[in-house]
Amino acid sequence: MEIYCDSAATTAIDPEVIEAILPYLTTNFGNPSSSHWAGRKVREMIDNSRNTIARLLGVTAEEIFFVSGATEANNLALSESIREYELTHAITSKIEHKAVLQPLLKREKEGDIEISYVKLDKKGNVDLEHLERLLAANPQTLISLMHANNEIGNITDIEAISRLAKKYNAIFHTDTTQTIGKVKIDLNEFPVDFLVGSSHKFHGPKGVGFIYINKKHKLKPQILGGAQEKGQRGGTENAIGIVGLAKALEVAYRDFDSIHEKTAALKQRLISQLENRGIAEIGFNGESKSETKSLSSIVNVSFPCLQSGSLVNSLDTFGIAVSGGSACSNLGNGGSHVISAIQHESNRENVRFSFSKFNTTEEIDHIVNTIVKIYEVDNSIAEDTASAQHSFSLAL
Structure with a gap:
Protein backbone atom coordinates (compact mmCIF):
# COMPACT_ATOMS: atom_id res chain seq x y z
CA MET A 1 0.00 0.00 0.00
CA ASP A 255 -13.62 24.25 -1.94
CA PHE A 256 -11.75 25.93 0.90
CA ASP A 257 -14.12 25.05 3.75
CA SER A 258 -14.49 21.37 2.86
CA ILE A 259 -10.76 20.91 2.27
CA HIS A 260 -9.86 22.63 5.54
CA GLU A 261 -12.40 20.55 7.46
CA LYS A 262 -11.03 17.32 5.99
CA THR A 263 -7.32 18.03 6.54
CA ALA A 264 -8.01 19.28 10.07
CA ALA A 265 -9.83 16.03 10.86
CA LEU A 266 -6.98 13.95 9.45
CA LYS A 267 -4.48 15.92 11.51
CA GLN A 268 -6.39 15.45 14.76
CA ARG A 269 -6.88 11.74 14.02
CA LEU A 270 -3.14 11.26 13.57
CA ILE A 271 -2.34 13.19 16.75
CA SER A 272 -4.93 11.33 18.82
CA GLN A 273 -3.86 7.90 17.61
CA LEU A 274 -0.15 8.57 18.09
CA GLU A 275 -0.81 9.71 21.66
CA ASN A 276 -2.99 6.73 22.49
CA ARG A 277 -1.04 3.84 20.95
CA GLY A 278 1.73 3.59 23.51
CA ILE A 279 4.66 4.96 21.53
CA ALA A 280 6.92 6.25 24.29
CA GLU A 281 8.01 9.85 24.56
CA ILE A 282 6.54 11.40 21.43
CA GLY A 283 6.22 15.17 21.22
CA PHE A 284 5.05 17.78 18.75
CA ASN A 285 7.37 20.43 17.36
CA GLY A 286 6.36 24.07 17.22
CA GLU A 287 2.63 24.72 17.26
CA SER A 288 1.94 21.77 14.96
CA LYS A 289 -0.41 20.11 17.46
CA SER A 290 -2.59 23.23 17.66
CA GLU A 291 -5.87 23.47 15.77
CA THR A 292 -5.64 27.27 15.54
CA LYS A 293 -1.96 28.26 15.59
CA SER A 294 -0.74 25.97 12.81
CA LEU A 295 -1.81 24.81 9.38
CA SER A 296 -4.43 22.08 9.30
CA SER A 297 -2.23 20.19 6.84
CA ILE A 298 1.02 19.83 8.85
CA VAL A 299 2.03 17.88 11.96
CA ASN A 300 5.70 17.66 12.98
CA VAL A 301 6.27 14.85 15.47
CA SER A 302 9.32 14.22 17.64
CA PHE A 303 9.98 10.49 18.00
CA PRO A 304 12.59 8.60 20.01
CA CYS A 305 15.35 7.41 17.71
CA LEU A 306 15.17 3.86 16.45
CA GLN A 307 17.98 1.45 17.24
CA SER A 308 17.79 0.13 13.70
CA GLY A 309 17.95 3.38 11.70
CA SER A 310 15.66 6.14 10.50
CA LEU A 311 11.89 6.12 10.99
CA VAL A 312 11.44 8.12 7.76
CA ASN A 313 13.40 5.49 5.84
CA SER A 314 11.60 2.64 7.58
CA LEU A 315 8.22 4.10 6.63
CA ASP A 316 9.44 4.47 3.07
CA THR A 317 10.16 0.74 2.91
CA PHE A 318 6.47 0.21 3.74
CA GLY A 319 5.40 2.60 0.95
CA ILE A 320 4.66 5.56 3.23
CA ALA A 321 6.12 8.89 2.06
CA VAL A 322 6.79 11.43 4.82
CA SER A 323 9.57 13.94 5.41
CA GLY A 324 12.26 14.56 8.00
CA GLY A 325 12.12 18.27 7.26
CA SER A 326 11.45 20.38 4.18
CA ALA A 327 11.97 18.70 0.83
CA CYS A 328 14.70 21.22 0.05
CA SER A 329 16.73 20.53 3.21
CA ASN A 330 16.49 16.77 2.61
CA LEU A 331 18.67 17.29 -0.46
CA GLY A 332 21.48 18.83 1.57
CA ASN A 333 23.57 17.67 4.49
CA GLY A 334 22.65 17.78 8.15
CA GLY A 335 19.35 18.10 9.95
CA SER A 336 16.60 20.67 9.96
CA HIS A 337 17.67 24.27 10.60
CA VAL A 338 14.10 24.96 11.72
CA ILE A 339 14.06 22.36 14.48
CA SER A 340 17.61 23.31 15.53
CA ALA A 341 16.53 26.93 15.94
CA ILE A 342 13.75 26.17 18.42
CA GLN A 343 15.03 23.14 20.37
CA HIS A 344 18.27 21.31 20.95
CA GLU A 345 17.07 17.96 22.22
CA SER A 346 19.34 15.19 21.00
CA ASN A 347 18.52 11.57 20.21
CA ARG A 348 15.21 12.44 18.58
CA GLU A 349 13.89 12.00 15.07
CA ASN A 350 11.55 14.68 13.81
CA VAL A 351 9.03 13.62 11.18
CA ARG A 352 6.73 15.90 9.20
CA PHE A 353 3.37 14.51 8.11
CA SER A 354 1.60 16.81 5.65
CA PHE A 355 -1.86 16.11 4.28
CA SER A 356 -3.97 17.05 1.29
CA LYS A 357 -7.59 16.62 0.27
CA PHE A 358 -6.64 13.32 -1.33
CA ASN A 359 -5.63 11.62 1.93
CA THR A 360 -8.08 9.37 3.82
CA THR A 361 -8.75 8.26 7.38
CA GLU A 362 -7.83 4.71 6.36
CA GLU A 363 -4.39 5.97 5.36
CA ILE A 364 -3.92 7.69 8.72
CA ASP A 365 -4.84 4.46 10.53
CA HIS A 366 -2.42 2.47 8.39
CA ILE A 367 0.40 4.96 9.05
CA VAL A 368 -0.07 4.73 12.82
CA ASN A 369 -0.31 0.93 12.77
CA THR A 370 2.90 0.77 10.76
CA ILE A 371 4.74 3.08 13.16
CA VAL A 372 3.63 0.96 16.12
CA LYS A 373 4.91 -2.20 14.41
CA ILE A 374 8.23 -0.54 13.54
CA TYR A 375 8.81 0.39 17.19
CA GLU A 376 7.74 -3.06 18.40
CA VAL A 377 10.31 -4.70 16.12
CA ASP A 378 12.94 -2.13 17.07
CA ASN A 379 12.36 -2.69 20.79
CA SER A 380 12.65 -6.43 20.26
CA ILE A 381 15.97 -5.97 18.47
CA ALA A 382 17.20 -3.70 21.27
CA GLU A 383 16.22 -6.28 23.93
CA ASP A 384 17.95 -9.09 22.03
CA THR A 385 21.08 -6.98 21.65
CA ALA A 386 21.10 -6.11 25.35
CA SER A 387 20.62 -9.77 26.28
CA ALA A 388 23.46 -10.84 23.99
CA GLN A 389 25.76 -8.19 25.44
CA HIS A 390 24.87 -9.29 28.98
CA SER A 391 25.61 -12.97 28.15
CA PHE A 392 28.91 -11.99 26.58
CA SER A 393 29.96 -9.99 29.64
CA LEU A 394 29.10 -12.92 31.93
CA ALA A 395 31.18 -15.23 29.75
CA LEU A 396 34.14 -12.95 30.20
Whole structure:
Protein backbone atom coordinates (compact mmCIF):
# COMPACT_ATOMS: atom_id res chain seq x y z
CA MET A 1 0.00 0.00 0.00
CA GLU A 2 1.52 3.33 -1.08
CA ILE A 3 0.57 6.40 0.94
CA TYR A 4 1.69 9.93 0.14
CA CYS A 5 1.81 12.15 3.21
CA ASP A 6 4.31 14.80 2.12
CA SER A 7 2.08 17.44 0.55
CA ALA A 8 4.04 20.31 2.09
CA ALA A 9 6.79 19.27 -0.34
CA THR A 10 4.50 18.98 -3.35
CA THR A 11 0.93 18.01 -4.10
CA ALA A 12 -0.76 15.78 -6.66
CA ILE A 13 -2.25 17.69 -9.57
CA ASP A 14 -6.01 18.07 -9.29
CA PRO A 15 -7.99 16.35 -12.10
CA GLU A 16 -9.76 19.65 -12.84
CA VAL A 17 -6.36 21.26 -13.31
CA ILE A 18 -5.27 18.54 -15.73
CA GLU A 19 -8.45 19.10 -17.73
CA ALA A 20 -7.77 22.85 -17.88
CA ILE A 21 -4.19 22.26 -19.02
CA LEU A 22 -4.91 19.77 -21.82
CA PRO A 23 -5.93 22.26 -24.54
CA TYR A 24 -2.63 24.10 -24.05
CA LEU A 25 -0.74 20.85 -24.55
CA THR A 26 -2.55 20.12 -27.82
CA THR A 27 -4.38 22.76 -29.86
CA ASN A 28 -3.59 26.05 -28.06
CA PHE A 29 0.19 25.90 -28.35
CA GLY A 30 0.97 29.38 -29.68
CA ASN A 31 3.60 31.72 -28.27
CA PRO A 32 1.74 34.37 -26.24
CA SER A 33 4.10 37.05 -27.57
CA SER A 34 3.08 36.33 -31.16
CA SER A 35 0.55 38.72 -32.71
CA HIS A 36 -1.31 36.14 -34.81
CA TRP A 37 -4.41 34.19 -33.80
CA ALA A 38 -2.49 31.31 -32.21
CA GLY A 39 -0.56 33.66 -29.95
CA ARG A 40 -3.62 35.74 -29.10
CA LYS A 41 -5.49 32.68 -27.79
CA VAL A 42 -2.72 31.94 -25.31
CA ARG A 43 -2.28 35.62 -24.40
CA GLU A 44 -5.98 35.83 -23.56
CA MET A 45 -5.66 32.80 -21.27
CA ILE A 46 -2.67 34.33 -19.46
CA ASP A 47 -4.55 37.59 -18.97
CA ASN A 48 -7.59 35.70 -17.64
CA SER A 49 -5.39 33.68 -15.29
CA ARG A 50 -3.76 36.83 -13.95
CA ASN A 51 -7.19 38.35 -13.38
CA THR A 52 -8.34 35.22 -11.50
CA ILE A 53 -5.38 35.27 -9.11
CA ALA A 54 -5.70 39.02 -8.53
CA ARG A 55 -9.42 38.71 -7.80
CA LEU A 56 -8.88 35.90 -5.28
CA LEU A 57 -6.16 37.86 -3.45
CA GLY A 58 -7.99 41.19 -3.56
CA VAL A 59 -5.43 43.04 -5.70
CA THR A 60 -5.16 44.34 -9.26
CA ALA A 61 -4.00 42.23 -12.19
CA GLU A 62 -1.15 44.68 -12.79
CA GLU A 63 0.36 43.59 -9.45
CA ILE A 64 0.62 39.87 -10.33
CA PHE A 65 3.65 38.54 -12.23
CA PHE A 66 4.28 34.95 -13.26
CA VAL A 67 7.62 33.32 -12.43
CA SER A 68 9.08 29.82 -12.15
CA GLY A 69 8.10 29.43 -8.49
CA ALA A 70 8.45 30.85 -5.00
CA THR A 71 12.23 30.49 -4.91
CA GLU A 72 12.64 32.83 -7.87
CA ALA A 73 9.97 35.15 -6.49
CA ASN A 74 11.67 35.36 -3.08
CA ASN A 75 15.04 36.09 -4.68
CA LEU A 76 13.50 38.81 -6.85
CA ALA A 77 11.67 40.52 -4.00
CA LEU A 78 14.58 40.45 -1.56
CA SER A 79 17.58 41.20 -3.76
CA GLU A 80 15.94 43.78 -5.97
CA SER A 81 14.18 45.69 -3.18
CA ILE A 82 17.50 45.96 -1.31
CA ARG A 83 19.14 47.27 -4.48
CA GLU A 84 16.29 49.52 -5.60
CA TYR A 85 15.77 51.27 -2.26
CA GLU A 86 19.39 51.08 -1.06
CA LEU A 87 18.32 49.29 2.11
CA THR A 88 21.04 48.51 4.62
CA HIS A 89 19.14 46.42 7.15
CA ALA A 90 16.88 43.35 7.05
CA ILE A 91 14.85 41.59 9.74
CA THR A 92 14.03 37.92 9.38
CA SER A 93 13.94 34.77 11.53
CA LYS A 94 16.16 31.72 11.74
CA ILE A 95 13.32 29.41 10.69
CA GLU A 96 12.63 30.97 7.30
CA HIS A 97 12.93 28.86 4.17
CA LYS A 98 16.40 28.81 2.65
CA ALA A 99 15.00 30.57 -0.41
CA VAL A 100 14.78 33.58 1.92
CA LEU A 101 17.77 33.04 4.19
CA GLN A 102 20.34 32.36 1.50
CA PRO A 103 19.65 35.48 -0.63
CA LEU A 104 19.78 37.65 2.51
CA LEU A 105 22.99 36.02 3.75
CA LYS A 106 24.55 36.56 0.31
CA ARG A 107 23.74 40.27 0.43
CA GLU A 108 25.08 40.48 3.98
CA LYS A 109 28.31 38.73 2.95
CA GLU A 110 28.68 41.23 0.11
CA GLY A 111 28.39 44.07 2.62
CA ASP A 112 25.06 45.44 1.38
CA ILE A 113 22.96 44.77 4.48
CA GLU A 114 23.08 43.78 8.11
CA ILE A 115 20.64 41.10 9.23
CA SER A 116 18.79 41.09 12.55
CA TYR A 117 16.97 37.94 13.63
CA VAL A 118 13.72 38.44 15.50
CA LYS A 119 13.42 36.39 18.68
CA LEU A 120 11.32 33.25 18.66
CA ASP A 121 9.75 31.48 21.60
CA LYS A 122 10.42 27.78 22.24
CA LYS A 123 7.61 26.86 19.86
CA GLY A 124 8.89 29.06 17.06
CA ASN A 125 6.47 31.98 17.37
CA VAL A 126 7.67 35.46 16.44
CA ASP A 127 8.18 37.87 19.35
CA LEU A 128 6.27 40.91 18.06
CA GLU A 129 7.58 43.16 20.84
CA HIS A 130 11.16 42.36 19.85
CA LEU A 131 10.26 42.94 16.21
CA GLU A 132 8.98 46.40 17.07
CA ARG A 133 12.16 47.22 18.99
CA LEU A 134 14.23 46.17 15.98
CA LEU A 135 12.10 48.33 13.70
CA ALA A 136 12.34 51.34 16.00
CA ALA A 137 16.13 51.06 16.03
CA ASN A 138 16.49 50.52 12.28
CA PRO A 139 14.43 52.85 10.06
CA GLN A 140 13.64 51.86 6.46
CA THR A 141 14.16 48.18 7.11
CA LEU A 142 13.23 45.18 4.98
CA ILE A 143 11.13 42.62 6.88
CA SER A 144 10.94 39.06 5.55
CA LEU A 145 8.79 36.73 7.65
CA MET A 146 6.84 33.77 6.31
CA HIS A 147 3.10 33.37 6.76
CA ALA A 148 3.36 29.71 7.80
CA ASN A 149 6.40 27.57 8.39
CA ASN A 150 6.92 24.72 5.95
CA GLU A 151 8.23 22.28 8.57
CA ILE A 152 6.27 22.93 11.77
CA GLY A 153 3.19 24.65 10.31
CA ASN A 154 3.24 27.67 12.63
CA ILE A 155 1.01 30.48 11.36
CA THR A 156 2.52 33.94 11.81
CA ASP A 157 0.35 36.99 12.46
CA ILE A 158 1.21 38.82 9.25
CA GLU A 159 -1.63 41.29 9.84
CA ALA A 160 0.12 42.51 12.99
CA ILE A 161 3.46 42.60 11.17
CA SER A 162 1.85 44.57 8.35
CA ARG A 163 0.71 47.20 10.84
CA LEU A 164 4.19 47.42 12.34
CA ALA A 165 5.74 47.73 8.89
CA LYS A 166 3.44 50.62 8.07
CA LYS A 167 4.12 52.32 11.41
CA TYR A 168 7.91 52.20 10.91
CA ASN A 169 7.98 52.74 7.14
CA ALA A 170 9.43 49.27 6.57
CA ILE A 171 9.15 47.14 3.44
CA PHE A 172 7.36 43.86 4.19
CA HIS A 173 7.94 40.68 2.17
CA THR A 174 6.14 37.52 3.21
CA ASP A 175 6.70 34.02 1.89
CA THR A 176 3.20 32.57 1.58
CA THR A 177 4.26 29.40 -0.22
CA GLN A 178 2.60 27.15 2.37
CA THR A 179 -0.54 29.23 2.89
CA ILE A 180 -1.66 30.16 -0.63
CA GLY A 181 -4.69 27.97 -1.26
CA LYS A 182 -4.81 26.80 2.36
CA VAL A 183 -5.46 30.06 4.20
CA LYS A 184 -7.70 32.71 2.68
CA ILE A 185 -5.60 35.79 2.04
CA ASP A 186 -7.29 39.09 1.20
CA LEU A 187 -4.72 41.85 0.71
CA ASN A 188 -7.46 44.46 1.06
CA GLU A 189 -7.42 43.64 4.76
CA PHE A 190 -3.68 44.03 5.37
CA PRO A 191 -1.19 45.50 2.91
CA VAL A 192 2.14 43.84 2.17
CA ASP A 193 4.78 44.89 -0.32
CA PHE A 194 5.69 41.48 -1.75
CA LEU A 195 3.99 38.08 -1.53
CA VAL A 196 4.83 34.83 -3.34
CA GLY A 197 3.30 31.49 -4.20
CA SER A 198 4.12 28.20 -5.97
CA SER A 199 1.50 26.28 -7.94
CA HIS A 200 2.65 22.81 -6.93
CA LYS A 201 1.86 23.48 -3.26
CA PHE A 202 -1.90 23.68 -3.98
CA HIS A 203 -2.46 20.94 -6.58
CA GLY A 204 -1.15 22.78 -9.62
CA PRO A 205 1.82 21.91 -11.84
CA LYS A 206 5.47 22.29 -10.84
CA GLY A 207 7.73 24.96 -12.28
CA VAL A 208 5.36 27.91 -12.10
CA GLY A 209 4.45 30.46 -9.46
CA PHE A 210 3.73 34.13 -9.02
CA ILE A 211 4.85 37.20 -7.16
CA TYR A 212 2.60 40.00 -5.97
CA ILE A 213 4.40 43.34 -6.17
CA ASN A 214 2.45 46.19 -4.60
CA LYS A 215 1.76 48.81 -7.25
CA LYS A 216 3.78 51.43 -5.38
CA HIS A 217 6.95 49.45 -6.18
CA LYS A 218 8.84 48.91 -9.39
CA LEU A 219 11.64 46.36 -9.22
CA LYS A 220 14.26 45.80 -11.87
CA PRO A 221 13.99 42.37 -13.54
CA GLN A 222 16.47 39.64 -12.66
CA ILE A 223 15.88 37.72 -15.89
CA LEU A 224 16.50 39.73 -19.05
CA GLY A 225 15.80 38.89 -22.65
CA GLY A 226 12.34 40.15 -23.48
CA ALA A 227 9.47 42.39 -22.45
CA GLN A 228 7.28 39.63 -21.09
CA GLU A 229 5.38 40.16 -17.83
CA LYS A 230 5.31 43.91 -18.49
CA GLY A 231 9.09 43.94 -18.54
CA GLN A 232 9.38 42.32 -15.11
CA ARG A 233 10.63 38.93 -16.35
CA GLY A 234 12.07 38.07 -19.74
CA GLY A 235 11.34 34.76 -21.43
CA THR A 236 8.35 33.04 -22.99
CA GLU A 237 5.67 32.51 -20.37
CA ASN A 238 4.98 28.99 -19.12
CA ALA A 239 1.45 28.99 -20.51
CA ILE A 240 0.71 25.41 -19.48
CA GLY A 241 1.82 26.12 -15.93
CA ILE A 242 -0.02 29.44 -15.73
CA VAL A 243 -3.41 28.03 -16.72
CA GLY A 244 -2.88 25.20 -14.23
CA LEU A 245 -1.86 27.59 -11.45
CA ALA A 246 -4.93 29.77 -11.87
CA LYS A 247 -7.30 26.80 -12.03
CA ALA A 248 -5.70 25.18 -8.97
CA LEU A 249 -6.08 28.35 -6.92
CA GLU A 250 -9.65 28.82 -8.10
CA VAL A 251 -10.52 25.28 -6.99
CA ALA A 252 -8.73 25.77 -3.66
CA TYR A 253 -10.78 28.89 -2.88
CA ARG A 254 -14.03 27.34 -4.14
CA ASP A 255 -13.62 24.25 -1.94
CA PHE A 256 -11.75 25.93 0.90
CA ASP A 257 -14.12 25.05 3.75
CA SER A 258 -14.49 21.37 2.86
CA ILE A 259 -10.76 20.91 2.27
CA HIS A 260 -9.86 22.63 5.54
CA GLU A 261 -12.40 20.55 7.46
CA LYS A 262 -11.03 17.32 5.99
CA THR A 263 -7.32 18.03 6.54
CA ALA A 264 -8.01 19.28 10.07
CA ALA A 265 -9.83 16.03 10.86
CA LEU A 266 -6.98 13.95 9.45
CA LYS A 267 -4.48 15.92 11.51
CA GLN A 268 -6.39 15.45 14.76
CA ARG A 269 -6.88 11.74 14.02
CA LEU A 270 -3.14 11.26 13.57
CA ILE A 271 -2.34 13.19 16.75
CA SER A 272 -4.93 11.33 18.82
CA GLN A 273 -3.86 7.90 17.61
CA LEU A 274 -0.15 8.57 18.09
CA GLU A 275 -0.81 9.71 21.66
CA ASN A 276 -2.99 6.73 22.49
CA ARG A 277 -1.04 3.84 20.95
CA GLY A 278 1.73 3.59 23.51
CA ILE A 279 4.66 4.96 21.53
CA ALA A 280 6.92 6.25 24.29
CA GLU A 281 8.01 9.85 24.56
CA ILE A 282 6.54 11.40 21.43
CA GLY A 283 6.22 15.17 21.22
CA PHE A 284 5.05 17.78 18.75
CA ASN A 285 7.37 20.43 17.36
CA GLY A 286 6.36 24.07 17.22
CA GLU A 287 2.63 24.72 17.26
CA SER A 288 1.94 21.77 14.96
CA LYS A 289 -0.41 20.11 17.46
CA SER A 290 -2.59 23.23 17.66
CA GLU A 291 -5.87 23.47 15.77
CA THR A 292 -5.64 27.27 15.54
CA LYS A 293 -1.96 28.26 15.59
CA SER A 294 -0.74 25.97 12.81
CA LEU A 295 -1.81 24.81 9.38
CA SER A 296 -4.43 22.08 9.30
CA SER A 297 -2.23 20.19 6.84
CA ILE A 298 1.02 19.83 8.85
CA VAL A 299 2.03 17.88 11.96
CA ASN A 300 5.70 17.66 12.98
CA VAL A 301 6.27 14.85 15.47
CA SER A 302 9.32 14.22 17.64
CA PHE A 303 9.98 10.49 18.00
CA PRO A 304 12.59 8.60 20.01
CA CYS A 305 15.35 7.41 17.71
CA LEU A 306 15.17 3.86 16.45
CA GLN A 307 17.98 1.45 17.24
CA SER A 308 17.79 0.13 13.70
CA GLY A 309 17.95 3.38 11.70
CA SER A 310 15.66 6.14 10.50
CA LEU A 311 11.89 6.12 10.99
CA VAL A 312 11.44 8.12 7.76
CA ASN A 313 13.40 5.49 5.84
CA SER A 314 11.60 2.64 7.58
CA LEU A 315 8.22 4.10 6.63
CA ASP A 316 9.44 4.47 3.07
CA THR A 317 10.16 0.74 2.91
CA PHE A 318 6.47 0.21 3.74
CA GLY A 319 5.40 2.60 0.95
CA ILE A 320 4.66 5.56 3.23
CA ALA A 321 6.12 8.89 2.06
CA VAL A 322 6.79 11.43 4.82
CA SER A 323 9.57 13.94 5.41
CA GLY A 324 12.26 14.56 8.00
CA GLY A 325 12.12 18.27 7.26
CA SER A 326 11.45 20.38 4.18
CA ALA A 327 11.97 18.70 0.83
CA CYS A 328 14.70 21.22 0.05
CA SER A 329 16.73 20.53 3.21
CA ASN A 330 16.49 16.77 2.61
CA LEU A 331 18.67 17.29 -0.46
CA GLY A 332 21.48 18.83 1.57
CA ASN A 333 23.57 17.67 4.49
CA GLY A 334 22.65 17.78 8.15
CA GLY A 335 19.35 18.10 9.95
CA SER A 336 16.60 20.67 9.96
CA HIS A 337 17.67 24.27 10.60
CA VAL A 338 14.10 24.96 11.72
CA ILE A 339 14.06 22.36 14.48
CA SER A 340 17.61 23.31 15.53
CA ALA A 341 16.53 26.93 15.94
CA ILE A 342 13.75 26.17 18.42
CA GLN A 343 15.03 23.14 20.37
CA HIS A 344 18.27 21.31 20.95
CA GLU A 345 17.07 17.96 22.22
CA SER A 346 19.34 15.19 21.00
CA ASN A 347 18.52 11.57 20.21
CA ARG A 348 15.21 12.44 18.58
CA GLU A 349 13.89 12.00 15.07
CA ASN A 350 11.55 14.68 13.81
CA VAL A 351 9.03 13.62 11.18
CA ARG A 352 6.73 15.90 9.20
CA PHE A 353 3.37 14.51 8.11
CA SER A 354 1.60 16.81 5.65
CA PHE A 355 -1.86 16.11 4.28
CA SER A 356 -3.97 17.05 1.29
CA LYS A 357 -7.59 16.62 0.27
CA PHE A 358 -6.64 13.32 -1.33
CA ASN A 359 -5.63 11.62 1.93
CA THR A 360 -8.08 9.37 3.82
CA THR A 361 -8.75 8.26 7.38
CA GLU A 362 -7.83 4.71 6.36
CA GLU A 363 -4.39 5.97 5.36
CA ILE A 364 -3.92 7.69 8.72
CA ASP A 365 -4.84 4.46 10.53
CA HIS A 366 -2.42 2.47 8.39
CA ILE A 367 0.40 4.96 9.05
CA VAL A 368 -0.07 4.73 12.82
CA ASN A 369 -0.31 0.93 12.77
CA THR A 370 2.90 0.77 10.76
CA ILE A 371 4.74 3.08 13.16
CA VAL A 372 3.63 0.96 16.12
CA LYS A 373 4.91 -2.20 14.41
CA ILE A 374 8.23 -0.54 13.54
CA TYR A 375 8.81 0.39 17.19
CA GLU A 376 7.74 -3.06 18.40
CA VAL A 377 10.31 -4.70 16.12
CA ASP A 378 12.94 -2.13 17.07
CA ASN A 379 12.36 -2.69 20.79
CA SER A 380 12.65 -6.43 20.26
CA ILE A 381 15.97 -5.97 18.47
CA ALA A 382 17.20 -3.70 21.27
CA GLU A 383 16.22 -6.28 23.93
CA ASP A 384 17.95 -9.09 22.03
CA THR A 385 21.08 -6.98 21.65
CA ALA A 386 21.10 -6.11 25.35
CA SER A 387 20.62 -9.77 26.28
CA ALA A 388 23.46 -10.84 23.99
CA GLN A 389 25.76 -8.19 25.44
CA HIS A 390 24.87 -9.29 28.98
CA SER A 391 25.61 -12.97 28.15
CA PHE A 392 28.91 -11.99 26.58
CA SER A 393 29.96 -9.99 29.64
CA LEU A 394 29.10 -12.92 31.93
CA ALA A 395 31.18 -15.23 29.75
CA LEU A 396 34.14 -12.95 30.20
